[in-house]
Amino acid sequence: MNASPSRKLIIAIDGPAGVGKSTIASRLARKLGYANLESGAMYRALALKAIEKDISFDDEAALDMLAKNSRIELEPTSTGNRVLLDGRDVSQRVRETDVTAGASRVSVHPKVRVWMVARQQEMGAGGGVVMEGRDIGTKVFPRADVKIFLDADPVVREQRRLQQRSLSGTAAEATAAELRERDYRDRTRAVSPLTAAADALTIDSTALSEDEVLHRVEEMVQQKLLALG
Ligand code: C5P
Numbered sequence: 001m002n003a004s005p006s007r008k009l010i011i012a013i014d015g016p017a018g019v020g021k022s023t024i025a026s027r028l029a030r031k032l033g034y035a036n037l038e039s040g041a042m043y044r045a046l047a048l049k050a051i052e053k054d055i056s057f058d059d060e061a062a063l064d065m066l067a068k069n070s071r072i073e074l075e076p077t078s079t080g081n082r083v084l085l086d087g088r089d090v091s092q093r094v095r096e097t098d099v100t101a102g103a104s105r106v107s108v109h110p111k112v113r114v115w116m117v118a119r120q121q122e123m124g125a126g127g128g129v130v131m132e133g134r135d136i137g138t139k140v141f142p143r144a145d146v147k148i149f150l151d152a153d154p155v156v157r158e159q160r161r162l163q164q165r166s167l168s169g170t171a172a173e174a175t176a177a178e179l180r181e182r183d184y185r186d187r188t189r190a191v192s193p194l195t196a197a198a199d200a201l202t203i204d205s206t207a208l209s210e211d212e213v214l215h216r217v218e219e220m221v222q223q224k225l226l227a228l229g
Contacts (some may be wrong), residue, residue, distance in 0.1 A: 008127030047102030
């Protein structure tokens with residue numbers, strides 16, 4: 001698929017944890033020659049800094065200050081985003097369980113979200129980006145050129161996540177429980193809960209392969225590029 005260089009689209013991919021957003025977003029970005037930005041990694045980086053500074057995930061004012069005094073950068077690579085927190089590479093650390101749970105707790109605070117959304121808007125403003133997260137189509141880029149909401153049966157999402165990490169036994173149970181808890185919090189929070197934008201195309205990937213999902217997304221992008229001429 002060849003994207004016209006003059007048409008640098010903004011593509012928003014939202015959906016719950018374990019649905020395969022990152023894989024689809026990074027494969028699509030590679031095909032288009034776009035940057036893939038994982039917005040969740042920014043919430044993870046802030047949660048990590050809160051852990052390191054011993055700041056409570058419930059203290060909105062302190063988290064707001066912390067964000068304002070932080071430099072969180074995402075560098076797209078062929079295997080996902082490199083995450084820099086104040087210049088330090090924390091890409092591996094932010095994937096660990098304590099940070100994952102913390103990310104979903106710091107993300108409930110409106111002030112934190114305002115800061116994050118502003119940074120994400122700056123990062124994607126020039127177009128040529130595939131940004132994935134929970135509120136990209138609803139809040140970060142409500143006028144994105146293409147909006148996808150990826151969903152899948154919760155049991156299937158859990159299985160995929162466990163397979164991806166080769167987990168079994170107690171570790172698998174803990175990860176599944178964490179996924180359910182995070183899902184619930186993301187969907188029920190007061191500000192920017194996880195929900196499909198009214199004009200998003202929802203793709204239920206429960207019974208689809210990764211290639212099939214990617215194909216559908218590519219079709220949408222192609223249609224958009226044709227419509228733009
Ligand atoms: O996508 P990822 O699993 O890395 O996101 C970690 C957490 O960050 C999510 O569970 C969610 O609470 C939060 N998040 C968010 N808005 C986004 C991206 C992530 O609230 N756009």
